[in-house]
Amino acid sequence: MSVRVAIVGLGWAGRELWLPLLSEHADFEVVAVTDTEPAAREAFGVVPGIPVYATLDALTPRSIDLAVVAVPNYLHAEVAATLLGKGISVFLEKPVCLTSEEAGTLAAAERSGGAMLLAGSAAPYRSDVGALARLVPDLGHIRHVDLSWVRARGIPKAGGWFTQRSKAGGGVLFDLGWHLLDTLASLLGPARFAEVVGVTANDFVNVGSWSAAWRHDQPVADAGGDVEDTARGFLVREDGVSVALHASWASHEARDVSRIQVVGSEGTAELRCTFGFSPNRHPQSVLTLTREGITMPVPVPDEPIGNEYRRQLDGLAAVLGDPGNRGRAIGEARTTVGVIEDFYASARSARVRNTVPAYR
Template sequence: MNEQPIGGPAGGRPVRTVVVGLGWAGRSIWLPRLIGHPSYEVTAVVDPALEGPEHRGIPLHTDVVELAPDSVDLAVVAVPNHLHADIAEKLLAKGISVFVEKPVCLTSEEADRLAAAEREGGAVLLAGSAARFRADIGALYEQARSVGRIRHIDASWVRARGVPDAGGWFTQAQLSGGGALVDLGWHLLDTVSPLLGDTAVEQVSGTVSGDFVNSSAAQARWRNDEEPDGAPEAVADVEDTARGFLVTEDGVSVSLRASWASHEPRDVTLIRVEGSEGTTTLRCTFGFSPNRHDGSVLTHTRDGESTEVPVAQDPIGAEYDRQLDALPAELADPDSRGRAVAEARRTIGVIERLYASARGGAARRHATTREYRMDPRVTGLTQGTSTVTTAPLEHPKSVVVFDLDGVIVDSTEVMRKAFSIAYAEVVGEGPAPFEEYNRHLGRYFPDIMRIMDLPLEMEEPFVRESYRMAHLVPMFDGVPELLRTLRERGFRLAVATGKSGPRARSLLQQLGVLDLFDHVIGSDEIAHPKPAPDIVLHALDLLGAEAHSAMMVGDAVTDLASARGADVAAVAVLWGESDAAALLAAGPDAVLREPADLLALCPAVAAD
């Protein structure tokens, strides 16, 4: 006889559920709701800190290794942040499906491990912020349909006093992965994600501060966190406030603020969606704090007139009940596999880049820097009459990863001709939109076609013509000398390009410099091309190098984004036909106008 399908009274037997971790979230949010929900049967709890065979009459285990996949449908993981990925990975590999609330993971590498475990075990990872299940957020999503094309989103969650678990793991970076950005910021990013769609985030800039985190007056008293036993409270080493600014490849900007504490009188969450046809604004309070905004208020503004939109007033915590309502269907849906990991990878990628930007900004503020001014006659930074780089980089470098087009080779004219021929063959008559194509350089060609809504069939004639005219592509003046000098100084070199690997290696071989590079990696040789960090991370892996020892040198915002995501120094070059304003706005760690400028950042590698 086939086993009865899961789904609760309406869809089969209840979901046999295990709660892993009985800290504040486990005991206050998940366990009581699961016990009271007709679609779930809590068959066990896991917590190494508890003793005895049972907890509240439920079988108690001390380790997830004791769980068997034939008796568990879903494990709800509610442990400290640094254990999320490790425990979820173990369970998924055993074939046990897992639900993890934010943060699903603390690094992109952890996201990759979760994806591999999900594939290996055949189970499903479910995740996500409960904020999407709020009635007011649902109303916001519906109202946002009327604002036209979205141009900008403000997303903030600012508490008056709400530092969680002061002195405990929440405020220790090694255990939490970060402060307010990881805690509240994940909710905000998860909330705005449906408004942005699948578009990639190209530019990220951020800053963090910690004015309140070590103040006892700023603690979240309403959480009733247990005081640490005996030992003095540890000094917090995470931020209480994070601010960020994002720009997607579609040109939508997002302003982000996550604050555990502030000088405000109330805890307020604000989501504002500005569009071509109007603006929709939601003011409410996420979470469980009793110091709340007076209800949820949704307004729509157009042509100077604001109208309040009716919205249901949820009781505190109702979003978690709705999230549990939805989980059985997600668990049974075969298309759920891989979805949560993809969303988590995107979210943690943005968070990593925000922290990297904040670290880079702090380093630059504390470094000895020159004063710069913009010369209106020159596309670049000038000091007096000569263009210079920024301050010395934070750590000594021994690895340089180069982009290819616009950095090593001047391929613009050949690309223009190849693109025009491909456009004429596949699309037909009319001017080829090369200038728009040129704005996306650094990306993999098929990705650019999708962004521009052009036929993927253009790739074949474009590649054919690029090979045919490769002999017309020169290197920039000074680049051969730069590469040889770097090798003489002991640097290891790699290329990470939007081109395919074979085409890039063929071109460099033809130019006589292929042997100067340890590795040449194309976008067809990694899972996620730029602006994702995969191609830079792969270069580091092949070279056996640490991120702090490397820099990425590129002429596009996508290069800088890839560098930030990989946590390597991001160096912008202006000697090609790059968009200097966009590069400078992306906040590179160094800016170069001539190839020889790079040598100032690359003294000889110290002998081991």
Template sequence: MNIRAAVVGFGWAGRELWLPRLTEHAGFDVVAVVDPAPNARAALDAAPGVPVHPTLDALTARAVDLAVVAVPNHLHAEVAARLLGKGISVFLEKPVCLTSAEADTLAAAERDGGATLLAGSAAPHRGDVDALARLLPELGRIRHVDLSWVRARGIPQAGGWFTQRNKAGGGVLFDLGWHLLDTLASLLGPARFTQVVGVTSNDFVGSGTWSAAWRQDEPAAGACGDVEDTARGFLVRDDGVSVCLSAGWASHEARDETRIQVAGSAGTAELRCTFGFSPNRHPHARLTLTREGTTTSLPVPDEPIGTEYRRQLDGLTEALGDPGRRGRAIGEARTTVRVIEGFYASARSTHEQTAVPARH
């Protein structure tokens, strides 16, 4: 029996990522779209006949098995909690929550409604990331990981909700950084972080010339971004592994690049590729293993862009039927959001210190 799915939120992610893939997938029937915008119905050419509702009131646990939620960040916890409370399981786009308090709200709704929250995080489902993961046992004791996703020009919807702190929670750290932290957990397993030091900057976010043209977003008139476009940090996990994290919506690089380097006692593995949908990318992923001065290139699957999003859907049927999944997504989100909260606290502290005149 197919999963009856509703798409909640019909912005770029709902329209370009999830509706086409759900419609094409043999395991899902799209039974509803929810979006308050009047033009949402006109944009439903990909799924004619699917009813469009302006509010969540139209969705019931009798008619919907899973709600795929792709609303702006500040609505994630509110919308997901309402659906979970109604007994409807939720597949929620990252970030799952913006604060630890929102994680508490989601946990209570999941428990009270008897439904399951599943977190959307595409990067760990990539074939090249899986190839890197299979290489880790050869590296001995893992000591350090470098995580980087830096775009050349890729600020989403300049002046729109992505660049407004009260709606997005933050900037590139919540956007690309969340993907990197999820990928780290998928590679090494979940862990708490005992130390988090970070700095942020916003050299590019105020200019529309650094926007992500490939998203075809219209710049928001009169709005000005107040979030970071670049974040750099150093973190230490409770298993002793150190982590360098770098995320950038824009830079002076020629191409968008994602880099994951894992250093162990017996070798170092490195993956260079490009996460996401930007066409300004490296055409092929490159995976290498370095031991005692010798670097070897290893094969990685050459997959169409976006394959990882369909692969997430392949596993949802099993995940929804597994009672052990209940609470897991929220637990993982707590860890991630606490890291981000600590990162921002460190960055604020640094900015405050640099603002104080030096005493002579």
């Protein structure tokens, strides 16, 4: 029996990504869509058999089994908590929450409604990341991981909510950085962080020529962004593994590139690829294994762009059907949002120090 799904939010992700993926997947049946904006509902048009609603009131545990929430960041916790409190399980795109307080709100709603929160983060489901994960057990004691996702030109929603801290929570760290942290947890297992040091920059965020042209977003007039477009940090997990993190929406690179290097006592594995949908990407993923001065290529399966989102859905129904998974996504989100909060605190502290004249 298929899982009855409602899509909440008819922006790009809901309309262009989740609707077609869920509609073509054998495990799911899209039975409703909702959006508060009349223009979004009108743009969706008429799809036979799928009613369009203006509010969440029409969604009940009797009518749907799962709500896929694809609304702007600042509405994630509010919308998901409302649905969870009604007893409706939720699949929530990253970032799951913008603060530790919001994580607590979601946890309380999950408990009170008896439903389940599932978190969406597709990067760990890439076939090349899976190939890298299969190398990790042979690397010995893991000592260090380099994580980076650097775009050449890729600032989303020029002047829109994506670049407004009050609505997005932050900039590239909440956007690309969340994916990188989820990928790290998928490779090494979850762990808290004992130390977080980070800096941020906003050299490109308010310059229109650095926007993500491939997204076809319409710029918002007279709206300046107040978030970072670049974040660089050094983190230490409680298991002793050090992590260098670099996320950028824009840079002076020629192409968008993602890089994950895992350093162990018995060898180093490195993956170079391009996460996401940007067409300005490296033509293929390259995975290597280095031991005692010898670097060997490791075969990587080829797959269509975005296939990781399809693969993420493959096991989702089984996860939803196991009550033991309740609370798991919230726990992981608490760790991730806590790291991001500490990262921003470190970056603010660095800016304050730089504005105070040094004593001579």
